[in-house]
Amino acid sequence: MATTCFHLATENKFQSPVCACPKKLISDPDSDKIMEHLQDENTYKRITNGRRNPTASTEKELNKLLQEIRTCTIEHGSDEEQLNNKQYYRLHSTDCTPASFYGLPKIHKPDIPLRPITSSIGSSTYELSKHLVAVISPLQNNKYSVKNSRVFADRIREQSLEPDEIFVSCDVISLFTCIPTHLALRITSERLLQDPTLCERTNLSSDNVMRLLEFVLNNIYFTFQGTHYQQVFGCPMGSPISAILANLVMEHIEERALATAPHPPKWWYRYVDDSHACIHKQFIEEFHAHLNSIDPHVQFTYEVEQEGAISFLDTKTTRRTDGSIVVTVYRKPTNTDKYLDFDSHHHVQHKRAVARTLLDRATSIPSTDEEKTAEVQRVTATLKANGYPARFIDSCKSRKPRERQGNQAVTRNLVVLPYAKGASEKITRVLNQHNIKVAHKPIRTVGSFFKRPKDQRKKEDTRGTVYKIKCNDCDAVYIGQSSRALKTRTKEHSKAAACFDKNSQLAQHSQKTGHSFDFKNVSILHVCPRWNQRLFLEAWYSNKEENSINEHVEFPRVYLNLKNF
DSSP, rough: OOOEEEEOEEEEEEEESSSSOOOOOOOOHHHHHHHHHTTTTTTTEEGGTTTOOHHHHHHHHHHHHHHHTOOOBBTOOOOOOOSSSSHHHHHHHOOOOOOEEEEEOOSTTTTTTOOOOOEEETTTHHHHHHHHHHHHGGGGGSSSBSSSSHHHHHHHTOOOOOOTEEEEEEEEETTTHOHHHHHHHHHHHHHHHHHHHHTHHHHOOHHHHHHHHHHHHHOOOOEEEEEEEEEEEEBBBBBHHHHHHHHHHHHHHHHHHHHHHOOOEEEEETTEEEEEEEEEEGGGGHHHHHHHHHHSOOOOEEEEBBTTTEETTTTTEETTSSSOEEEOOOTTTTTOOOOOOSSSSOOOHHHHHHHHHHHHHHHHSOSSHHHHHHHHHHHHHHHTTTTOOOHHHHHTTTTOOOOOOOTTTOOEEEEEEETTHHHHHHHHHHHHHTTTEEEEEOOOOOOOSOOSSSOOOOGGGGGEEEEEBSSSSSEEEEEEEEEEHHHHHHHHHHHHHHHHOTHHEEEEEEEOHOOOOOTTSSSEEEOOOSHHHHHHHHHHHHOOOTTTOOOOOOOOGGGGOOOOO
């Protein structure tokens, strides 16, 4: 379904009509564990005691590389460029900030270790990484990976075990940070050269794809507590391209391991870095050693079945005495059966999705009718404990699958709105009459109650803002928007006012009145990543502001009745 997305950027100012929590509920994350990660000199490198920010030089090198590729024409005699203007300006970097590093606790493991995350959103290579995902993702073609627990359950039911065979679960130790980048680059290059459909996805040659990918992997910079680091080995968890490269490396390793093992497993199913296998009891240690011999950096741990059962994803596989396999739903010991409460301030679609997801899992994963019935009963009791009415649960159980409308794609515009009970339902009915689909998002989420794990960036470094600048001598204000850092745009306004730039509305006001603007106290009205969001809000604020000096654009008057959010 083709969609046109339009989001009202309201999350910064709305307050929930149900609850509001002005204080954070937890303390700062344990930075000692993060510092322990960063002490690994084989993986991370501290940059000049944090005094040098590598972002500017990285941007310069990236833009130079993109410009070089931009001038390359498509192979086979075409005059068309490998990067058109639209792609070039989307991928080139301006006023970016370094990635942020933080850790997410693994509460289900002893001592609660941290999962290191490098959030690359807003970094100089973020857009390029997203672009490369679309180019490289189709190179994945492994027959051993499973898409989800339902696919795994369907496959494992067809298997059986001999008395001397057992379940084994294998797990890679720190998959993302253990991936050798040279190996990831070599595998990607080989598959690109063998891919006849590359020209259908991009005008870039395989050589230029590799140049861009190598640049991304060689320029992994981030900050933690104000200090700059470079990741010198592995792929960062948090970069869009990392998951694809990790999967390609895993495909390479498992294909080699299974093809050359003296006694390979009877089956091997993998989801990211977790694998489910069946191995003869006598050859478990042999296969484990063989698996770890493929690459010294990618090492596996393993667990064997306990009491004839083992967990994988959210399934539990149990062997019967006749060798057949029973699959049931698995819940970790930390599971609390707490889900979205029915009385919470969320649209009914979200609550229906919770119930349907749990019920679908209850009917698709268990192998036997008895297990399905027992799982449905447990899910029903859990939903009732979370406030879901019996009639609502029954309606979710009786849902029929939607019929597909052939190969013809239905084009509908998509509007994402913050949910306000009573009003959102009426708006949805009106917009549906105009073939506009509405998605609802909560105004407050559980995550909003907790301390943000990332380092907080300075106000002047914020990108993608709608801002307000006040006049020092009168009530005039200027409303603007920019995708670049606020400090960069503020400097441009200040320079334009000082030079009386005739194209600047601030300069025109200063020239006519002799007034000056307060460039040291620019206020941010909203942070919006999307260009159309910022244009909408810039126009909305400038029309709402009585003393705005903006040249007002044509604006639907109905929006002006909205209260400030």
